[in-house]
Amino acid sequence: MSTDTSKDAAAPGISPAGTTRATIAARFERLPLSRWHVTVRLIVGVVTFFEAFDQLLIAYALPELRDEWQLSTGDATAVLTVGSAGMLVGALLSGRLADRYGRVKVIAYCVAASGLVSLALTACTSLTPFLALRFVQGLAIGGEVPVAAAFISEITRSFKRGRFVLLYELVFPAGLTIGALVAAWVVPAAGWRVMFAVAAVPGLLAFLVQRGVPESPRWLAERGRLDEADAVMTEIEAKVSAATGEPLPHPSAAAPTAQEPAAVATATPAERAATGPRGLFTGRYRRRTLVVGAIWFTGYFVNYGVTSWLPSIYKDEYGLTLSDALLYSTVTSVAGLLGCLVVALTVDVLGRRRIFAICLGASAALLLTLAALGAGTPAQVLIWTSLSAVGFFGSNICLYLYTPELYPTRMRALGCSVGGAVNRLGVILGPILVGVVYAAGDSVAAVFVMLGTVALVGAVVAGTLAEETANRPLEEISP
Template sequence: MSISQRIENLPVKRFHYILLLSAGLGWMFDSMDTGIISFVLPVLMKTWGLTPEQVGNIGSIGLVGMALGAIIGGSIADRVGRKKVFAFTLVMYSIATGLCGLAWSYESLLVFRFLVGFGLGGQLPVAVTLVSEFTPAKHRGKFLVLLESFWAIGWLLAAVISYLIIPAFGWHVAFFIGAIPALYVFYLWKYIPESPRFLEENGRLEEAEAVYRMVAGEDSGSNKANLGVGTGAGVGTQEMGRKVTVDKPSKSRNNTKVNRVTLGELFSKKFLRRTVFLWLLWFGIVYSYYGIFTWLPSILAIKGFSLTKSFSYVIVMTLAQIPGYFTAAFFVDRIGRKPTLATFVLGTATSAFFFGQADSVTMILVFGSLMSFFNLGAWGILYTYTPELYPTRARGTGAGWAAGFGRIGGILAPAVVGRMLGASISTETVFLMFTGVLILVVINVLVLGEETKGRPMDEVA
């Protein structure tokens, strides 16, 4: 039985929870860095005298970087490993966020936001691929939705930082705080092993076996190898809270040539339906999310609320994301990916429609919270669904291209909203547009989606 098959049959171990927490913290930092810009933009509109179109461009340029980062990062992860790309992109977007605090003009901020986006785009599909490849089929949906739930915590952290820091110390300091996650790379590099599925696929069988035994809690005996933890060999290291002796890496390799996937193969008869489904799914969800939530604090400010009020309302809406994730996690392994995703996207569409019509604080908070609840729950299912539709050799590439294409929606949406508002088009019409996009997403799920609940990941090969 292959290592991949044995992973599918494992019960949930202590390792899985520690991996979820470790990757989740990285995910939280991703969200925090993404969220900070949303709260800085209303301030910059006043401080720099930016037009709505310029604000939209700042939101969009980060998505340009995310699109390229997802495509390049996912493809590289299928060649050099998930762990290396995860670590590198974490450092990249954290440092770039700190550089945003040094921005001296609209143009310089565009450059730094592009770099932030590139790092974020490279990390997200790789992180979810890494966690999915460690998690057994029976629990994969729950674990990946819970991983995505850390996004809500990061966005909430960004809201709190902005609420407390920006009025007192200015927007620069908020960006400087966003650089702190770069230090987390030292923990990730030491304690997170490489995916055993990736190692097995690339013929590094002794290393894959050693990682599997560690995950399963078995004594690896004389079969120890480099677990992908740290960079040294022949030294002791603390691995997942217990002492592990790491011998020199095995130089043995399977001489079988690894069949690398190409972009063209993603559109072959084998994968065509899945690729079209995922690309359309990612486009619609990313378009609606970044169009709505990048502009949310600014839209509230346009409606006449003070910056402090706008930030406090967004914090309330962000809190609703957390039960949204947990609800999605509860249903995704019980009733399946397809019906849960369709329900949550439909809920987002309905909430967006009524949010656009809201004319009181109560309606804004109620429908804004429901919009957050359903939209972020849908994101959790999206990240569960995507890696399950490709085999190991194509997983990083397939997920990366799907996310990259989706980012085109994220590039367009903030700019489209900016131009609509700049042309004095009402917020009601803006949210009616998002409602229509989300209805099309529901149709895509129902027509092209396939159920993957409980299915071993490499059955798609």
Template sequence: MATITERLGNLPLGRFHWRLLAIVGLGWAFDAMDTGIISFVLPKLIAAWGLSTAQVGAIGSLGLVGMAIGAMLGGTVADYVGRKKVFAATLLIYSLGTGACGLAWDYQSLLFFRFLVGFGLGGQLPVAITLMSEYSPTIYRGRMIVLLESAWAFGWLAASVISYVLIPKHGWQIAFYIGALPALYVFYLWRVVPESAMFLMKKGRIEEAHALVASVERELGVPQGDKPTPEEAAGATAAAPFSVYQLFRPLYLKRTVCLWILWFCIVFSYYGIFLWLPTLLVKAGHDMVKSFEFVLWMTVAQIPGYFTAAALVDKIGRKATMALFLSGCAFTAYMFGNAASAAQIYLWGCLMSFFNLGAWGILYTYTPELYPTEARSTGVGWAAGFGRIGGIAAPLVVAAILTGPDKIPVVFMMFTAVLVIAALNMLILGDETKQETLH
């Protein structure tokens, strides 16, 4: 007799999965939109408030402090109270926080609101990816998670369009007000998103888990599985509560170290590059509208990056795909830092974006596969939280290096080195998890 986990893993890919992907993916896109808006607002704030380079770096870093705390706390809480509750609560927090940024009256108030936004954003991502992983069929799990992560590109694209069209005409506040609208989505999300059946089993809610999986089986037109036996129910609830320190016990130590290095390097490169990108382009001599246009096209290039990663991750595996994308991002970051013309900025910027965001999709696929159900959200949350330390450091490091336009190649040489370290880490410490069943 198949267990709840086996029943979920063996389901054919169908309407239920695509609907869940669309619903969770929309929340993911809102997350990206609220994150992206600040990078486009910063050049305006520099001019309007006379912000120093250090203050600009602090705005980016404080939001990431919130993301680190939110990821660690949100991931841990989701293993106790459920994925759905934390997903909805964090979406509400970051949406309202983004709207409040539009009401900021000075630098200090903006810092406070950016912390709230970061807290909500950081808490949502590990929970969303855990929920989607636990419902994806085993043979398609990598593809589904990378496609979920691809929603980030569409959210960032929305932020680019909003900023490109509205900020020059209506001021920077309008972008933040629009970023508050996802708060309305929480009512629909709460009604239609199911709780994780694996989570319910681990909490001893056997009847609910069985009924939930049975409803999915009926929708997909497959034979309904049997109700869990008392033995299966006892086995599902036998695990002791998982504590954070267990991530460093021998069973998980290598996995945790590998993931924390990966997360640190990828987050460092992403936030260091993309939060600063419009400002870097302005410093290189391009006007603000032109810099928005560059970033818009680089954002579009993320989409085929995700789809390429989705096509490869279940075929050649997590390790090979991740190493390929990180190496590609390292090379293109170096070339972008030395670009001498608009055409070169477009070419290498788009390729850098292609590889960087493809690597993100693989990272979100890989991380939840390394931990069991009772620890999954905690493991993802703490890896993401540690990664945010890289995001906190990156804007400050860039600000320290960036004393003039001639320092831009040095900045991107640094990103190249960080990405090479990440690729080597994956090849040396990473375990292959392609098509392994979640437990």
């Protein structure tokens, strides 16, 4: 291996004999952003885009399903939440599987299963098989999203990691938004079955993932497969070097902390050995798990409490036509996408903790203002919920960046999957409690009081207890 500290042109990698978890991390730290990173981000991003597309369809199909199958309020709530229950279970299972068998395999299998189930949903003629299939599809969607977040974090260096990861994560709210736009046009014109048929096509992307995306070298090294980690890392380095047209800097020059990061030096023996579900509650990871879990829950409680019921509220409370109700709801989703973009461009400057506190705090203020105004007209609901969506969408997308940073490679996917499971609790309870308050209350304003209060709790927890991780190597943050 060359001893030149400025370049290593002859051999971008280092020999298998010298490969360790620390050297793999150092080699990632010296990689400049390149076409290779963008290509992998695009492939995984397209998969995540269509998982989001599938997830939102149920909210836009619900008004038609209620008429077609004469669903009660309880039935409608079950339709909205059964997929989320599947996602909760899928998230918990996928983290363990991805930490044991690899990130890319789990992603590919999940997207294939989601596509097949979406096709099967088009044949449903009654509620019971529909609910069963939506639960299975939830298993797949819930499994893919957190594992993909862990994978993207692991192939990214620390400098401006927030912007890179969140520009990838934008595909999820983009999928929600485009799904809303397409559904608002297709469902009234062609029916809900056509939408689920369209959503089945991307299942073919599973083959693209398997062929076009390498396994995470960080994960391979963590599993003791050092020769494979070195081979994959060497291939990545060669592609990055070819894309940039420049030799890569020497790993030790690019990442001087790789040999013994400060966090590793100060970690307790229990923290260094922490793994599995118990590891998430060992030492420093206990507080991280509780804090990030609270932010996941409150953010998604508000998000889905608002977006899942908006089409039905517009239609039933204010007498809008189905087309208008879906259009109004789509505006809120578009506003949320704008919030995600703003967060992606500012998260490395403001930091994760400030983003959570600002976004959730602003959402709380806006929702409580809407409640104080009485939510008397659909225009009021449209304006204030859309402004609030800028905040809670922005906070929620940041969680897909923040959570993988809080855990070491050996339990990173598990940590992400637990976060995904907790967010499913919010996704399930949000629509349920909104349904209860909406059905029992004299005014829809009570719904927004509840949602604003939950957002405020999330803002306080984040602002006072969240740990800052911006621009720090993963191995330094999480020993």
